[in-house]
Amino acid sequence: MTKKSSKRPWNVPPRLSRLPELACNLLWSWRPESRDLFRRLDSELWEKTEHNPVRLLDETENLFAAAEDAAFVAAYHEAVGDLDKYLNRQNTWTNHVYPAARESGGVAYFSAEFGLHESVPVYSGGLGVLAGDHVKSASDLGFPLVAVGLLYAQGYFRQRLDASGQQSEVYEPFDPDSRPLSPALDEFGREVTVTVNLPGREVRLKVWRIEVGRVPVLLLDANVPQNSEADRDLTSRLYGGDSRTRISQEIVLGIGGVRALKRMGLTPAVYHMNEGHAAFLSVERMRELVNVGRTFDEAREEVQTSTVFTTHTPVPAGHDAFPGDLFWEFMTGWPEAIGTTGHDFWRLGSKEGDDRFNMTVLAMNLSRTTNAVSAIHGEVSTEMFGRRITHITNGVHTWSWLSSEMFALFNRNSLGRAWREAPETPSAWSFVEELPAQELWETHARTKRKMTTFINARLGLQAARSGGKEQTLDPDALIIGFARRFATYKRATLLLSDPERLKRITNGADRPVQFVFAGKAHPADQPGKAFLKELYGAPEETNIIVLEDYDMNIARHLVQGVDVWMNNPRRPLEASGTSGQKASLNGIPNLSVLDGWWPEAYNGRNGWAIGEEREFASEAEQDAEDVASLYSILEDELVPLYYRRDASGISEGWTDVMKEAITTVGPVFSTQRMVQDYVHKLYSPGLTVR
Numbered sequence: 001m002t003k004k005s006s007k008r009p010w011n012v013p014p015r016l017s018r019l020p021e022l023a024c025n026l027l028w029s030w031r032p033e034s035r036d037l038f039r040r041l042d043s044e045l046w047e048k049t050e051h052n053p054v055r056l057l058d059e060t061e062n063l064f065a066a067a068e069d070a071a072f073v074a075a076y077h078e079a080v081g082d083l084d085k086y087l088n089r090q091n092t093w094t095n096h097v098y099p100a101a102r103e104s105g106g107v108a109y110f111s112a113e114f115g116l117h118e119s120v121p122v123y124s125g126g127l128g129v130l131a132g133d134h135v136k137s138a139s140d141l142g143f144p145l146v147a148v149g150l151l152y153a154q155g156y157f158r159q160r161l162d163a164s165g166q167q168s169e170v171y172e173p174f175d176p177d178s179r180p181l182s183p184a185l186d187e188f189g190r191e192v193t194v195t196v197n198l199p200g201r202e203v204r205l206k207v208w209r210i211e212v213g214r215v216p217v218l219l220l221d222a223n224v225p226q227n228s229e230a231d232r233d234l235t236s237r238l239y240g241g242d243s244r245t246r247i248s249q250e251i252v253l254g255i256g257g258v259r260a261l262k263r264m265g266l267t268p269a270v271y272h273m274n275e276g277h278a279a280f281l282s283v284e285r286m287r288e289l290v291n292v293g294r295t296f297d298e299a300r301e302e303v304q305t306s307t308v309f310t311t312h313t314p315v316p317a318g319h320d321a322f323p324g325d326l327f328w329e330f331m332t333g334w335p336e337a338i339g340t341t342g343h344d345f346w347r348l349g350s351k352e353g354d355d356r357f358n359m360t361v362l363a364m365n366l367s368r369t370t371n372a373v374s375a376i377h378g379e380v381s382t383e384m385f386g387r388r389i390t391h392i393t394n395g396v397h398t399w400s401w402l403s404s405e406m407f408a409l410f411n412r413n414s415l416g417r418a419w420r421e422a423p424e425t426p427s428a429w430s431f432v433e434e435l436p437a438q439e440l441w442e443t444h445a446r447t448k449r450k451m452t453t454f455i456n457a458r459l460g461l462q463a464a465r466s467g468g469k470e471q472t473l474d475p476d477a478l479i480i481g482f483a484r485r486f487a488t489y490k491r492a493t494l495l496l497s498d499p500e501r502l503k504r505i506t507n508g509a510d511r512p513v514q515f516v517f518a519g520k521a522h523p524a525d526q527p528g529k530a531f532l533k534e535l536y537g538a539p540e541e542t543n544i545i546v547l548e549d550y551d552m553n554i555a556r557h558l559v560q561g562v563d564v565w566m567n568n569p570r571r572p573l574e575a576s577g578t579s580g581q582k583a584s585l586n587g588i589p590n591l592s593v594l595d596g597w598w599p600e601a602y603n604g605r606n607g608w609a610i611g612e613e614r615e616f617a618s619e620a621e622q623d624a625e626d627v628a629s630l631y632s633i634l635e636d637e638l639v640p641l642y643y644r645r646d647a648s649g650i651s652e653g654w655t656d657v658m659k660e661a662i663t664t665v666g667p668v669f670s671t672q673r674m675v676q677d678y679v680h681k682l683y684s685p686g687l688t689v690r
Contacts, residue, residue, distance in 0.1 A: 014067075015076075016063065018076075019063075019076070022034060022080065023180055024054065024181075024182065025213065026120075026180060026212045027139075027211075027213045029117040032407060033082065034079040035051070037072075037076060038051075040066075040075065041062055041063070050118050050553065052179065052180070053119075054119075055178050086213065087213075087214060094142040094679075098684065100687070101687050102144045104269040105267045105269040106145055106268055106269060108270070109131070110147075110274060111127070111131040111147065111148075111274035111275065111278065112127075112249070112253060113150075114147065114217060114219075115129030116135070116136075119179060120181065122151060123156065123552075125484070126578060127274070127312055129555075130394055130576075131147070132212075132397075133395070133578075136213060136215075136399075136671070137671035137674070138214075138675050139214040140397075140399075141676070146217075147212075148218050148219075148220075148253070148257040149218070151219035151221040152235055153174050153223045153236040154240075156238045157169040158171070158549055159548050159550065161468070161532070162468065163469075164533060164537065165536025167521055167532055167533075169523050171237065180211075183207070183208060184207040184208060184260070185209075191206070192206075192260060192264055193206050194259040194260050196255050196256045198251065198330065199330060199332075201228075203227055203234065203252070204222075204224055204226045205221060205260070207220055207260045208220075218257070220252055220256050220257060222234040222252060234249060235249065239522065246320060247327070248330070250280055253281075254278045255280050255281065257278065257281055258285060262288075270686040270687065271285070271307045272308050273307065273367070275311065275312050275313075276319060276359035277320065277359065279309075282307055282362070282367070283362075285303045286299040286303050289303070290337065290339040291337075299339065305368050308371070308678075309370045310370075310371050310392075311360060311381055314377060314380040314575055319359065321356035324346075327346075328342075348365050352386075360385075361385070368686075370387075372390070372391040373576040374393045374575060374600065375391055376595060376596065377575040392674060392678060392682070393674070394581075395578070395669045395674035396581045398666070398671075401560075402586060403556075403561075405443050405446050405447045406443060406444075406587065409435070410432075424668075426667045429667055432659050432663045435655075437656075440655050442650075444586075444587055447586070448475055448561045448562070451473075451560065451561025455547060455557065456473055458548075458554070459471050459473075459545065462547070468536075469540075473514060474512060477512040478511070478639060479514050479564075480564040481515075481518075481564070481566065482515065482516070482566045483519055483554070485519055485520065486519045486532055487521075487528055488525075488531065489569055490570075492535060496535070496542070498627070505634050505635055507543070510643070515545065516546075517545065518550040520549075555582075560588075562583070562588060563642065564588065564589055564638065565588050565589070566591045566592065569596070571595040571622075572595055576597050577595075577596040578597070580597070584601070584661040585665060585666050587661055588658070589657045590606075590607035590608070591607060591608045591610065591634075591638065592609065593626060594611070600668075601669065605656075607661060608638060611625055611629045642654050
């Protein structure tokens with residue numbers, strides 16, 4: 001694949017000389033003022049480039065005019081000053097609590113995907129967005145972390161829905177030179193490349209670097225001229241291809257990632273595997289130790305004590321496992337390299353009753369600690385794997401997901417900056433209780449109008465492209481959002497169990513209700529695609545809208561602009577879920593099954609709980625009870641409360657729920673709290689100064 005050349009270095013006027021530096025550090029993605037700077041430079045192109053400041057600088061013709069605009073230059077200096085202050089700040093949480101952490105070597109955080117921003121599309125969903133939020137909060141806390149992933153030449157995929165709602169996938173080239181990333185350099189300024197061995201050949205990998213505040217994210221790329229065409233495609237698609245592609249990608253990530261860190265002179269004290277995709281990193285670390293004289297047992301113990309592992313799914317299909325013949329084709333020679341036998345190597349990844357090599361089991365066996373991502377998930381995983389698994393409940397990065405309208409509202413009504421500088425502190429959010437109900441209602445209404453304008457434009461393009469039905473969102477209706485992967489256990493079609501009852505709910509006199517659904521089914525998931533098609537074909541009177549090509553941009557609009565966030569997975573299969581946390585942060589109540597994170601947050605005043613926390617005799621019984629609960633909540637509680645307005649046109653009962661959602665979810669389910677938990681509970685034993 002030919003890579004288009006960027007114009008870097010750009011022809012930037014001297015008065016704006018640091019615009020490229022601003023563009024190439026993703027700090028702008030959670031700094032409203034910096035984002036506005038790029039939007040002001042060329043608003044039409046900003047939208048056309050999907051908020052990509054590198055392409056913006058490549059293509060805009062407004063740079064020299066902007067340099068003569070005093071207001072723009074002033075905003076530019078403010079953004080540059082913010083970047084400098086952020087990068088040079090010494091008064092960080094880490095320097096207060098773990099001042100020796102940086103000298104220890106810090107943490108290497110490995111993940112198969114990173115959802116940092118839509119301009120870097122190397123993510124598919126919740127796992128990647130969680131990883132991106134983890135990185136951003138580590139940066140905010142001043143914690144020494146380096147992240148390692150893969151650069152996918154075609155990303156995940158663009159989703160297209162035809163006139164019947166059938167999903168198809170479109171893959172677009174990822175041009176690194178037109179994204180906010182650059183080649184990683186070693187201490188001598190040379191571009192970093194590493195190699196890994198695959199059956200019968202050596203594969204070369206180029207390492208790219210993204211600056212995310214203070215944290216570097218390294219992405220490995222097999223799409224280089226030295227490789228064969230087949231090998232250049234190894235990192236082309238996220239979660240694409242067959243088992244051979246998957247094991248190749250996991251060798252690239254785990255083994256190649258450790259070698260990339262070494263080539264860059266980085267020696268982390270702790271390695272964190274975010275899911276089992278990266279588990280081969282521990283095998284490579286053992287090889288290094290055996291190579292300098294350690295025995296197999298000594299190497300295993302040393303790796304275990306400095307490795308932590310996070311598992312994210314209680315669904316068996318979510319844990320990669322490879323049949324023996326495929327595994328040994330790729331791992332021939334590795335038992336000898338780590339000083340053991342083939343039998344003992346196999347045992348590192350063997351699960352009772354399964355004749356495949358399981359990457360989750362490998363990760364568990366070579367880690368000091370395994371954690372799940374919610375309390376329920378910890379219980380389910382402990383039972384699933386027959387070993388004690390602790391938990392650290394997921395959170396979300398406040399500044400990436402809080403709307404600019406809510407940000408301004410909070411700034412106007414809070415005393416001091418505590419909620420901005422320490423969002424994980426519950427007392428910092430006490431001001432929310434005193435927010436004027438009308439001001440909160442009107443602030444959300446403005447965000448909602450912005451969302452409906454955005455979504456209606458997307459729906460118009462969608463209908464024109466597919467020839468399908470034309471739909472619009474009504475900003476005056478009660479809008480309920482549902483957006484996530486279209487895996488069948490998430491039960492997206494549960495709402496359609498009784499279409500006639502649903503029609504009565506959505507078309508009540510002067511009480512319109514609309515549902516907006518978004519999400520991608522995996523290309524090989526035919527049942528998931530069938531769910532999408534069923535929703536798309538729902539009767540018009542059910543007021544269901546299906547929006548194609550869900551990504552972080554659409555997600556931001558939805559979690560900031562809908563009125564209610566709905567989630568109805570089959571309990572207990574939702575490991576955590578974070579989209580509802582983003583919604584509550586913006587004052588949007590959850591209407592959710594008590595699964596994942598929601599049982600830890602729900603208090604009866606900050607949203608609604610669908611169904612009960614109990615065992616069911618069958619899936620059919622669970623579905624019947626949950627949908628009956630869902631309908632009755634909508635009919636008897638939620639819709640009436642939303643439309644119970646006072647003389648000024650607002651529902652104070654509703655704004656009370658909004659406030660409770662913000663104050664209970666905002667601090668506790670922040671990645672600031674989450675990363676601090678990782679440091680205190682999992683990282684700190686390994687953060688000793690060398």
